[in-house]
Amino acid sequence: MEDTIAAIATAFGEGGIGIIRMSGEKSKDILNQIFIPISKKNSEQHQIVNRRLTYGIVIDPQTNQTIDEVMAVFMKAPYTYTMEDIAEIHCHGSSISLQKTLALVLRFGARLAEKGEFTKRAFLNGRLDLSQAEAVIDLIKAxxxxxxxxxxxxxxxxxxxxxxxxxxxxxxxxxxxxxxxxxxxxxxxxxxxxxxxxxxxxxxxxxxxxxxxADTGRMLRDGIAVTIIGKPNVGKSSLMNAFLRESRAIVTEIPGTTRDIIEESMSVRGIPIRLTDTAGIHETDDIIEKIGIEKSKQSFNQADLIIFMLDASQPLMKEDLEIANYIGERKTIVLINKTDLEISLCEKEIKRTLPGAVILYTSMKNETGLNELEEEIEKMVYGGDLVQKNSMMxxxxxxxxxxxxxxxxxxxxxxxxxxxxxxxxxxxxxxxxxxxxxxxxxxxxxxxxxxxxxxxxxxxx
CATH class of the missing domain: 1.20.120.430 (tRNA modification GTPase MnmE domain 2)
Structure with missing residues (x-):
């Protein structure tokens, strides 16, 4: 006989409901020992019916102490997630209630489940194959x-x-x-x-x-790491704020305001993005700025996509060229910002320096160009095809x-x-x-x- 396993099936923390789940032959027996069904209408006890939620209380039989007022359900094998007998106790979402109820369940014959053991039993019992079981993780983390x-x-x-x-x-x-x-x-x-x-x-x-x-599927599952890079005061923090629709990064006219990296998770047209705003890469004697610049370089090395920002009102400078050389052949979108000002930047020089990059124009001040940037990110993930309609990846x-x-x-x-x-x-x-x-x-x-x-x-x- 397989062990009967039990665990808290809901996320840790406060909530309206928390669930204790059991799977195995002892599930119903354990539930009957610690759960008393009560009819609200006449306060009389009634029986647990298969696959029907029942109102009642969880008690400790040794002390006769009420642990919580709950809803409970028993589901008979094989028509369950694990294809074994399953019982669930829906407590109030207090960690105290959940821990006390779980302790009772373990005391009366269950053992604590290992990570993923409910789904593992579903696999071993033939309800899911291994790729379907792995998709359960993706579903939870989507x-x-x-x-x-x-x-x-x-x-x-x-x-x-x-x-x-x-x-x-x-x-x-x-x-x-x-x-x-x-x-x-x-x-x-x-x-x-x-x-x-x-x-x-x-x-x-x-x-x-x-x-x-496969690459598109991986990006949809894990998200893509996007790093915004450029010299100080080209609009990197403004771009991050525009993406997030909130003032997450400090924006001033003073160069070098961002001295550390700022990371946020977001969604762009259904694509999960891990966006990093970096400290401006440049020469400095400031020890704190140096640390921030080193972190920027580390973020750059781990990125799937680089957004290289330039100031449209200035010609390419030594600092810009050094960053461009550092980028090399990485997948890059060059964002020429501040197009609300008089343009002094030569696009041909950018194309010569980064021949494989996509070049877009934006004005964070006038809030223009963001849609085009989102379209380009979407195109890069989906390879320019309409495969986003395909769910089999x-x-x-x-x-x-x-x-x-x-x-x-x-x-x-x-x-x-x-x-x-x-x-x-x-x-x-x-x-x-x-x-x-x-x-x-x-x-x-x-x-x-x-x-x-x-x-x-x-x-x-």
């Missing part, structure tokens, strides 16, 4: 409507279905190879090198389509790596087909691709990987 939508589609099995389809195609080839190797004299369809090649090329295309959206780094390895195995098999190598050699690479894709959905995965995946969950999920 920061925007789009990232939530992508995670939800994965949890519902959209990605899993595609992987199963590709694995089925690979298995068809493996079966054909096995039949041709084991029964060469039988009256069966001969598997030619050409047929193998055609089938593997189609499978490779399916994997490529998944990989083509690979968002997980583990999944992307497995897809890349599977594609490499298919390419290796295709090389051997070109050379007309022995079928059993080709079979090894095709089977390897089949196994790698199986790791995505948990059908050919080791216990260590399963444990590592579920260790990323929070308690109670």
């Amino acid at each position: 920061k925007t409507d789009k990232s939530f939508q992508v995670a939800l589609s994965q949890m519902e099995g959209e990605l899993s279905s595609k992987i199963k389809e590709i694995r089925s195609d690979l298995m068809d080839i493996l079966v054909q190879i096995a039949v041709n190797l084991d029964y060469p004299d039988e009256d069966i369809e001969v598997l030619t090198y050409k047929k193998q090649e055609e089938s593997l090329l189609l499978i490779g295309d399916k994997i490529d389509k998944l990989l083509s959206l 690979v968002t997980n780094v583990r999944h992307k790596e497995l897809l890349l390895q599977a594609k490499q195995s298919i390419n290796d098999a295709l090389k051997m087909i070109k050379k007309m190598e022995a079928m059993d050699f080709i079979e090894v690479d095709i089977k390897r691709a089949w196994e790698l894709l199986g790791e995505m959905i948990g059908e050919t995965v080791s216990e260590d990987i399963i444990n590592e995946v579920f260790s990323r969950f929070c308690l109670g999920k």
Whole structure:
């Protein structure tokens, strides 16, 4: 018999309701020992009905002390999240009430759940495959409507279905190879090198389509790190305030007002952004400014996208060129700010210095150019295509790596087909691709990987 596990399933802190969740064969027995159902209408006890919330009190049977006034529900297996008996106690959202109720549940036969153990049981009992289970984490951590939508589609099995389809195609080839190797004299369809090649090329295309959206999926899942960089007093703090629609960073006419980095999370057109406003990069003898500039450089090195701000009213200066050289070939948007003033900056010089950068014009004072900047960020994330309508994306780094390895195995098999190598050699690479894709959905995965995946969950999920 599996242990009955229990945990607080709601976030720590004060709230209207806090939930204690149990899963396992003892769930109902434990609930019956510490929960007394009461009918408000006539104050008489009544029974807990499967899948129906019941009003009552949690008591400590040893002291007969009331712990809290609660709602409780019992859900009988297999029609539950874990496919085991589940009981939940909905307490008032006080940490004292939750801790006391959990202590009672543990005293009467449950053990404290490990991180992600409820979802792990759902996986082990066949309700979810591994990629669906991992999508549960993404669903919990989703920061925007789009990232939530992508995670939800994965949890519902959209990605899993595609992987199963590709694995089925690979298995068809493996079966054909096995039949041709084991029964060469039988009256069966001969598997030619050409047929193998055609089938593997189609499978490779399916994997490529998944990989083509992997970077976009990662950005939607984890957000993109955007660093605003430039010399002092070009409008970096004003840009951050404009993005956030609030006065988060101090803005003055005095150069060097920002002496440390300021980090904020936000959403731009459904894309989660981790935005960093940096201290102006320049030479200084001020020890505090030096520390801020070093932090700016660290933020720059970790950024997915650089917004390099310039002052339109001034020609390119030595400090600007030094920053441009520091940027090199990084993905960059050059923002020429202060276009409300007389323009002295030469765009050709910028293009010559940063040939791969996108150049936009803004005026933080007149609040112009921000829409164009948001459009460019959206275009960079989605690769210029309308793929934001597609909810089936690979968002997980583990999944992307497995897809890349599977594609490499298919390419290796295709090389051997070109050379007309022995079928059993080709079979090894095709089977390897089949196994790698199986790791995505948990059908050919080791216990260590399963444990590592579920260790990323929070308690109670």
